[in-house]
Amino acid sequence: MxxxxxxxxxxxxxxxxxxxxxxxxxxxxxxxxxxxxxxxxxxxxxxxxxxxxxxxxxxxxxxxxxxxxxxxxxxxxxxxxxxxxxxxxxxxxxxxxxxxxxxxxxxxxxxxxxxxxxxxxxQRDKNQMITAALKFLETDTICYRVEEPPGLVDLQKNEWDPILDWIENRYNVVIGSSSSIMGPQIPEETKETFHQHLNSYNFWSLTGLEYIITQLKSVILSLGLIDRHLTVEQAVLLSRLEEEYQIKRWGNVEWAHDYDMYELRARTAAGALFVHLTSESATVKRKLLQD
The missing domain is CATH 3.30.2180.10 (ATP12-like)
Structure with missing residues (x-):
């Protein structure tokens, strides 16, 4: 075995x-x-x-x-x-x-x-996959903010703003957030930067990255995870911030909450592992083994 x-x-x-x-x-x-x-x-x-x-x-x-x-x-x-x-x-x-x-x-x-x-x-090519992924950027989970209740407003600001600041600095882009139903207006320069970055991934890695994005409903959290700025647990929790807030406030069916959390962690972890393994360079691997 x-x-x-x-x-x-x-x-x-x-x-x-x-x-x-x-x-x-x-x-x-x-x-x-x-x-x-x-x-x-x-x-x-x-x-x-x-x-x-x-x-x-x-x-x-x-x-x-x-x-x-x-x-x-x-x-x-x-x-x-x-x-x-x-x-x-x-x-x-x-x-x-x-x-x-x-x-x-x-x-x-x-x-x-x-x-x-x-x-x-x-039957999609890389460009179609990148275009689909970037559509999630326009509706990214952490870009949509509530106006009330105050506790959730503060929670979103305290938990989401740091990751938003990180990705803007990391990729030298402007994204922003909004409480409007229309969401923030993402500059074309930002979209082009992310398009070029995603294009650096091969087809297999894009398959895994897109899978993570669909799980977290967030390009920002997905890139934070792949760049190892966030752990799987952190990325999942940040993607479920409003739900977790409501659960703490009103309670929940414990087993259902745990089930959903475990499933999302498992899928997200698998996607991240897949991206890292399919991005692996044989040349880099040999060098690390020699060192």
């Missing part, structure tokens, strides 16, 4: 793995293309386990494959399941190795993201 080898990614994987057995509940308010991708990825909810051992091997072009016993894993679209580096192959193989008698595909977030990148069910 394959042993998990996540020591270099412990902070993210520790946030992800404890929730691997919990059922995925799709986020609300996703764009149409993401809804189609989610439906495609979760078409088969459960299946009886049909293999004993999980291994990885390197195939043509240096790509890595996942083997279930002696059978090569394939995507839902029928393509050979291949990933660009060994670290991601190990992460995906660990998901398959962790399955028990029944395969719970809705817990296998990294496998789902790989399938999406390989099959590209919505």
């Amino acid at each position: 394959l042993r998990p080898l996540f020591r270099n990614y412990s902070q993210i994987s520790q946030a992800l793995l404890p929730f691997a057995s919990r059922k995925l509940r799709h986020g609300q308010g996703l764009t149409t293309h993401c809804q189609r991708a989610n439906a495609y990825a979760s078409a088969t909810i459960e299946r009886k386990k049909f293999y004993e051992d999980v291994t990885i091997s390197q195939g043509e072009g240096g790509l890595y494959e996942i083997n279930l016993d002696r059978r090569k894993l394939k995507t839902p679209g029928g393509k050979l399941f291949t990933v660009p580096n060994e670290a991601l192959a190990i992460a995906v193989a660990t998901e398959w190795d962790a399955q028990k008698d029944t395969l719970k595909f809705y817990t296998m977030h990294l496998t789902t993201l790989c399938n999406t990148a390989l099959d590209n069910p919505t």
Whole structure:
């Protein structure tokens, strides 16, 4: 049996793995293309386990494959399941190795993201993905502020303003916030800066980044997470700030709140891990190993 080898990614994987057995509940308010991708990825909810051992091997072009016993894993679209580096192959193989008698595909977030990148069910290119991601910037969670109650106004200011200041300084842009239903007017220069930055990601990494953005409903929080300015727990909490405020004020159904929180953390952690693993440079990896 394959042993998990996540020591270099412990902070993210520790946030992800404890929730691997919990059922995925799709986020609300996703764009149409993401809804189609989610439906495609979760078409088969459960299946009886049909293999004993999980291994990885390197195939043509240096790509890595996942083997279930002696059978090569394939995507839902029928393509050979291949990933660009060994670290991601190990992460995906660990998901398959962790399955028990029944395969719970809705817990296998990294496998789902790989399938999406390989099959590209919505048939989009990088530019279309970037355009879709930037639409979230215009309705970013932390840019919309309330005018009352005073407690929530202060909470948003105290918790959201620092991350907004950070990203404006980090990327030398102007974003701002607004209590108007129309939201802030994002300058074209800001959009162009973010477009150029997102264009620096490869197709696979963009797939993971877009996934995080749809979970958090925020480009700002997603970039804060990927840049390691925020932890998974911090990013999720900031994305749910108003909900958490209302829960503390009025109470909640405890198990439902915990369930939603765990699910969002698991999906967000998986997305972040996927981005980091698909952004990995083999050259940089070799240099670090030599050092």
